[in-house]
Amino acid sequence: MREEIIIAGFGGQGVIMAGKLLCIAAMNEGKFVSHIPSYGAEMRGGTANCSVVISDVEIGSPTVPKPSIAIIMNTPSLTKFESKIKPGGLLIYNSSLIDRKPERTDITVVDLKANDISEAEGSDRAANMAAIGKLIALKPEIASMDAVVTALDVAISARNRKYNDINIKVLKAANSSK
Amino acid sequence: MRGKPIINIDKCKGCELCNGVCPVNIMSMSKTFNKQGVPYSVCIDEEKCTVCRACAIICPDMVIEVIKYEQG
Amino acid sequence: MGKQILMKGNEALGEAAIIAGCRFYFGYPITPQNEIPAYMSRRLPEVGGTFLQAESEIAAVNMVFGASAAGARVMTSTSSPGMSLKQEGLSYLAGAKLPCVVVNIMRGGPGLGNIAGAQGDYFQATRGGGNGDYRHIVLTPASVQEMAELTVLAFDLADEYRITVLILGDGYLGQISEALTLPEPTGKVFEKPWALTGAKGREPNKIASLKLVPDHVLEEMNLSLERTYNEISSRECRSESYLTEDAEYLLVAYGTSSRICRAAVNELREEGVKAGLFRLITAWPFPAAALKRASLKAKKILTVEMSLGQMIEDVRLSVDNPERVDFYGRSGGMLPETEEIKRRIKAYGN
């Protein structure tokens, strides 16, 4: 198994944290992982993304020019990354905020109302958790729900750990969503 | 005679600053040259020395030391 | 083996410095290495150390000079434009034979360039950007684990040879998070009788690079430095040869570009192409002998850099039949692509 993942959205959506959460969970289950955030000036432009590789064997290149999985949280990110997804790859897009349908037909496209799921569980800030919950439902070999829940304690800063109950609810709600 | 400057003439660079600070004007320059080829500091009247140390303190080259005679 | 944690390259480097006994850090913010000063500012007070944000890169490297002269294990870090400013200090450190660790997390240039990872400072690092006849050891990590391990090594090498050890990473290595097993301290102790600690019960120590008179003393010092450099060259070359034994096509790279090359080698091997990778771990001393060995069976040698061709000069100088050496690089913060490497290697076969 080797998945090359892009998680992209706007700054504040927690896409970089979502990538780290996935990495910690997968690492603790024995996988090789790497995570490269977009950083610095790029982040100030309002878009943020991270490149995540999760693999059964040692990772050579940690870069993700052609993702096998893209988690896209806003419209500009869809424009930027849709064409780059590997044929046969997976696109999870946040249809709560993205007002158009992806155009690719050679990939699996999953419509996820990430913000709606988050808000239904009582938070307007856990759309990233919905995305991760959905991803591991579709690709359980990346990491288990248990591992992700455990990883929350490491990935989330102490200041925000009080929201973990809601994070877990959102993870699970998205995990079992249609 | 209270004391006097002891002048290490070969180290003197001949700047003459000691001449200018002496309150009793007993510091002067030699008519001959030292090893460095410059006129050097001399005390022309040790009897008048007040042991004020001004010449020594102003000397940039640690040429002058000052001794004071013990009473008795 | 210790527990694995997910850690960013810059932070792993910072923690490794503390493991190595570094208790003094002076630096000035610049992306993409800002996590290093931030990490040190948090961690050093916890271990009784000192973090100081300097007024400039120039001040920072000179604070390093002072701290090293006082006998401490000390580090500074920066990224490419800041490294240019530090060159003055590096030359003085070399002249005064002071050990320290300097980190350059390279970004795109010239000038202010951009903040993406690049490898355009190879010449500056290996040829020396400051004035005079000097060298410093240049370590080139390629993973978070190596960022940590080479940092621990760097402090020992610095003290052993009284030299600056430069850790030459790039923005991607600084920013990437990977699993890390924290290295153990080596426990090596280096006496520093030359350190400025006050002339109590000994003759005063003087630390200086100025050698005005008599005429020959500077040359003597330079020759003594050269002896040290020769000793380092004979003892401290480090590299990794990956599938090079039978390699008909040899990739040569370091740092992040070596990761991309490794992926290319793996894919080429799956397709039956005998490709291999020679990866630098020290850029100075350049592991010429090991490269020569690794290149024995190679029909073509492809140097891959995140620059427009700097290391390639050392590659050409190291191998027989240097006309075999070809180049592929991207610059300005762009990354070489696995597909392009494969395409070129396959084209050689035709």
Place this chain on the structure above:
Amino acid sequence: METKTKNYKYVYNRPESLVDKQTHYCPGCGHGIVHKLLAEILDEFGVRERAIVVAPVGCSVLIYDYMNIDGCESAHGRAPAVATGLKRVNPDSIVISYQGDGDLLAIGTAETIHAANRGENFTTIFINNAIYGMTGGQMAPTTMVGQITATTPYGRDPMDVGFPIRGCELINSLERPVFIERCSIHDFKNTLKTKKAIKKGIKNQIEGKGYSFIEILSTCPTNWGMKPQAAADWVKDAMVPYYPLGNFRDRQE
């Protein structure tokens, strides 16, 4: 000699902190005087074995050869940064950054201001002789208006290169320094005052009070083209009116 026949004692001789070695300074150069004052003070406080002098680039670049204490070179202008590193590692050491006007107020202005602003616990001795001595008499940031130097052959024109910078006043705008004083060595009385000021600066450091800045108006007879005594007079007549002597700050809490 009478000295052999009478009992006597030395009332002035070489301090232990000063090496018995001829300096490379020109005749009448103020550096020699200040080196001596500093050495006397280190002896008087008994801190010779804790002292480290940081040499600047400039005429006093070799000060470590003349002081019988640990010594450290620094690149031009970086003495305050080097001193910061030394002092932070060994807070018990007594660190003196000895700097000229080019070092302190031109190439090293940033290092000077920021070390002072942090209140680093070391002592800066700033030799202001209104010219670049070592390189052959070029304009310094402290060169007087109208003063002729190798690079101001028509005299310093303030409308072209600005007015001379007053170091003490600049440092006095910062909160952290504890002691700021300008003194002069142009005569005996002022030389004694200079010693007192340096002494205060070292005492502050010993007591951990923080940053002390002592500016000393000094002479450069060679590059001024004057005899040493005339140079001393020029300090009094030309420099002192622009660079007022006296204490700017003496914080003792």
